[in-house]
Amino acid sequence: MKKQYLSLLAFLLVCTPTLFSQPLNKKEIFTHQDTLRGSVGPQRSWWDVLHYDISVTPDYNSKTIKGKTTITYKITEDKHNDYLQVDLQKPLVIDTIFYNNKLYINYPPKPYYNEGNVWHIPLPRAAKGSVQSITIAYHGQPREAIKPPWDGGWIWKKDKAGNPWISVACQGLGASVWYPCKDYQGDEPDNGATLTINIADTLVAVGNGRLKNKTVSEKTASYTWEVTAPINNYNIIPYIGKYVNWTDTFHGEKGILDLGYWVLQEDLDKAKKQFEQVKPMIRAFEYWFGPYPFYEDGYKLVQAPHLGMEHQSAVAYGNGFQNGYLGRDLSGTGWGLKWDFIIVHESGHEWFANNITTKDIADMWVHEGFTNYSEVLFIEYYYGKQAADEYLQGIRNTISNDVPVIGTYGVNKEGSGDMYAKGANLIHTIRQVINNDSIFRSILRGLNKDFYHQTVTSKQVENYISQKSGKDLSKIYDQYLRTTMIPVLELKLSGSLLKFKWTNCIKGFNMPVKLTNGQWIHPTMLEQKIKLVGKDVNSITADSNFYIRVQKN
Numbered sequence: 260m261k262k263q264y265l266s267l268l269a270f271l272l273v274c275t276p277t278l279f280s281q282p283l284n285k286k287e288i289f290t291h292q293d294t295l296r297g298s299v300g301p302q303r304s305w306w307d308v309l310h311y312d313i314s315v316t317p318d319y320n321s322k323t324i325k326g327k328t329t330i331t332y333k334i335t336e337d338k339h340n341d342y343l344q345v346d347l348q349k350p351l352v353i354d355t356i357f358y359n360n361k362l363y364i365n366y367p368p369k370p371y372y373n374e375g376n377v378w379h380i381p382l383p384r385a386a387k388g389s390v391q392s393i394t395i396a397y398h399g400q401p402r403e404a405i406k407p408p409w410d411g412g413w414i415w416k417k418d419k420a421g422n423p424w425i426s427v428a429c430q431g432l433g434a435s436v437w438y439p440c441k442d443y444q445g446d447e448p449d450n451g452a453t454l455t456i457n458i459a460d461t462l463v464a465v466g467n468g469r470l471k472n473k474t475v476s477e478k479t480a481s482y483t484w485e486v487t488a489p490i491n492n493y494n495i496i497p498y499i500g501k502y503v504n505w506t507d508t509f510h511g512e513k514g515i516l517d518l519g520y521w522v523l524q525e526d527l528d529k530a531k532k533q534f535e536q537v538k539p540m541i542r543a544f545e546y547w548f549g550p551y552p553f554y555e556d557g558y559k560l561v562q563a564p565h566l567g568m569e570h571q572s573a574v575a576y577g578n579g580f581q582n583g584y585l586g587r588d589l590s591g592t593g594w595g596l597k598w599d600f601i602i603v604h605e606s607g608h609e610w611f612a613n614n615i616t617t618k619d620i621a622d623m624w625v626h627e628g629f630t631n632y633s634e635v636l637f638i639e640y641y642y643g644k645q646a647a648d649e650y651l652q653g654i655r656n657t658i659s660n661d662v663p664v665i666g667t668y669g670v671n672k673e674g675s676g677d678m679y680a681k682g683a684n685l686i687h688t689i690r691q692v693i694n695n696d697s698i699f700r701s702i703l704r705g706l707n708k709d710f711y712h713q714t715v716t717s718k719q720v721e722n723y724i725s726q727k728s729g730k731d732l733s734k735i736y737d738q739y740l741r742t743t744m745i746p747v748l749e750l751k752l753s754g755s756l757l758k759f760k761w762t763n764c765i766k767g768f769n770m771p772v773k774l775t776n777g778q779w780i781h782p783t784m785l786e787q788k789i790k791l792v793g794k795d796v797n798s799i800t801a802d803s804n805f806y807i808r809v810q811k812n
Contacts, residue, residue: 289670292375296346296433296442297619297671302379303441305339306332309390311452313438315497319423322415324351325398328438331450337387341367346435346442348376351399353439358382358393376435395439402436404428407565408575412436416564418501418523423462424564425499426575431620431673434492445618445714447489451556455483456497463502465521467495467573468556486556486572489712491616494571498561503527509538509558512550516541517557526562529580534560536602543640544607544633549704552614552711560602567601569608569630576601590653594638594646607633615710615720621666622717623673624740628664628682635683648804651687654680655806660743665717675743684806685739691804692735692771693728702727734768739806748772748782748801751812755796760786763808773802 294300308330315326330345347353356363356371363380365371371380385391402412408428413436416424427437435442453471456464460475466484474481486495500523507518518537522530537560541551551558556572563575566585578585578601588595611633612626631654639647657680664681666674675681690699702724709723717740725732738746744763751758761768761782771781776793791799801809 289667289672292377293670293672295344295374295377298669299443299445300344301340302342302344303443303446305334305336306343306391306441307335308332308441308446308448310448310450311438311440311492311495313452313495314455314457315438316457317413317425317497317499319415319425321400322403322413323398323400324413324437325396326438327394327396328440329392329394330440331390331392331448332441334385334387334389334391339384341381341384342379343382343393344441345378345380345393345395345439346376346433347378347395347397347439348402348433348436351397351401351437353378353395353397355396356380356393357395359391360394363393378439397439402432404565408568414564419525420501422501423499424501424523425497426563426565427496428563428565428568428575429496430493430568431671432493433671434495438495440492442492444491444493444616444620447491447616447714449489451485451487452490452495453483453485454495454497455481456499457481458499461501462499463521465498465502465559465561465573467571486553488553488556488571490571491613494569494613496568496570496573496575498563498573498575500562500564502562505531507538509541511541511554512545513554516551516554519557519559520561521559522562526580530562533580533599534602536599537606539641540598540603540606540637543637544610546640547633547636547700547703548610549707552609552707558606558609560606567605569605569612571609571613574605574609576605578602589657590650591656592649592653594642594650594653595634597642598637600634603634603637604630607637610707614707614712616714618714618716619668620671620673621668622715623666624664624678624682625715625717625720627678628686631679631683632686635687651683652803655684658684660745663743664740681739681806685735687804688739688770688806689724689728689732689735691773691802692730692732694773698728734765735770738765738768738770745806745808746770747808747810749810749812750800752791752797752799755791756788757791757796757799758786758788760784762810770805772805772807775799775802 310331312329317324366383404412404414407414411428411432414426418424429436433442454466458464460480464482468486471485472483502521503524504521509516553572559573560576561573563577566577568575583596584600607630611629617625635647635651638650658677662675664674664678666672693699721736746764747762759782769783776799
């Protein structure tokens with residue numbers, strides 16, 4: 260048994276960076292294109308997206324698409340830039356532009372122009388607060404996904420019966436890989452989006468939200484899906500295949516939540532059994548995080564031609580209808596095999612990533628750390644705290660501490676893949692410091708209530724938890740998010756007298772720690788001492804729920 264566990268651990272240490280992290284942008288030298296994409300420049304700052312109306316027609320044989328997108332937006336500045344920046348990645352090209360439903364004529368008389376993956380479009384100035392629209396028709400052969408969802412783009416596959424099976428995965432790469440948009444995480448369309456997918460009538464198209472309309476004519480079909488809540492660009496996704504579906508309802512905290520399941524015909528029986536895990540998952544997450552954030556748009560689980568993604572109200576599923584992560588337990592403890600990793604993890608993102616979204620992907624730990632911790636909370640809800648603690652400590656083996664968890668701001672650059680397991684361990688450590696599970700749960704629910712359907716920064720989340728807990732946690736965040744150093748707690752025991760201090764930490768680091776005998780100590784970088792109580796004082800050490808290293812002398 261021990262030999263098998265060590266073999267699994269070795270496998271996880273080698274493979275986990277691939278399993279957990281998504282290599283959205285690994286370069287360290289940034290260009291003007293990165294700044295255009297990742298920051299709010301003068302051609303982005305003066306307008307706020309209200310709604311996307313997207314229509315796309317994919318062609319499986321040529322792997323091309325043609326489409327049309329209307330961006331409705333509001334002017335937010337009195338004196339604003341003449342140009343509007345629209346993102347549309349090469350090799351897609353713009354065919355025609357309409358401004359407020361009229362054929363676009365350059366205004367003032369200077370042409371719109373292309374700069375890499377950005378299009379600069381001069382528009383007449385309009386009054387602050389006014390609502391305008393720009394419609395862009397485009398076509399081309401979009402980037403094809405190499406290893407979705409990590410190396411994304413359009414996915415052109417076939418099911419076992421030879422039917423086309425098509426979708427998109429574009430987190431980090433950007434939604435502009437397939438439709439023109441303001442490809443910046445900090446500006447979600449306030450009034451949601453509609454997506455019309457035009458396909459052969461032998462196939463079925465699924466999108467976010469609810470089916471608004473379906474028309475069939477001359478061997479083609481058009482499906483229009485509508486999501487009414489704000490939604491991040493990369494979450495708007497078409498799924499096309501030989502789908503069948505069934506529906507159900509969940510009686511939750513806000514009433515009746517509509518559930519929809521879309522899978523390939525060949526997998527219907529397996530899916531019906533595996534997807535029974537959805538209701539227990541939502542029940543646990545509503546307990547910890549508050550109501551499912553998108554009752555108005557419903558919840559869907561859609562079989563996808565890749566492993567999975569958190570596409571809002573249409574979660575992508577590709578875990579092979581098995582428990583664990585492709586049948587494996589990432590923690591090495593056994594607890595990860597009692598539930599379907601993709602159902603739990605990707606649905607957890609409905610609260611952290613989709614409800615609460617970071618403005619810059621440099622802060623993506625808020626998405627992945629809290630969602631990775633949702634796995635722990637799911638286990639705790641159904642199997643108890645000890646099981647959850649074991650799972651949490653098990654996934655520590657996947658932490659690399661290669662680069663800081665928070666990435667570089669303003670250039671569309673995320674931090675380390677440690678944002679998953681290290682982020683979860685940071686949250687668990689903070690939970691120990693708060694030392695009150697009632698307050699901790701109220702903070703999780705409060706985050707989803709007070710930042711409901713909002714975009715935020717890491718600092719906002721950090722400050723919120725400090726404020727609501729009544730504890731200054733700033734040094735803890737700086738230590739774990741902005742450095743790669745894991746604090747070392749030095750312990751020196753002389754009889755029942757324990758001397759202790761922090762090393763390998765930032766200046767001012769002063770996190771309190773609970774010992775295994777129940778006593779609390781408040782180490783600083785200066786040595787302190789305390790008299791231990793209880794039996795067998797030689798075995799006393801730090802509680803293993805704190806993500807630290809202990810050095811005993």
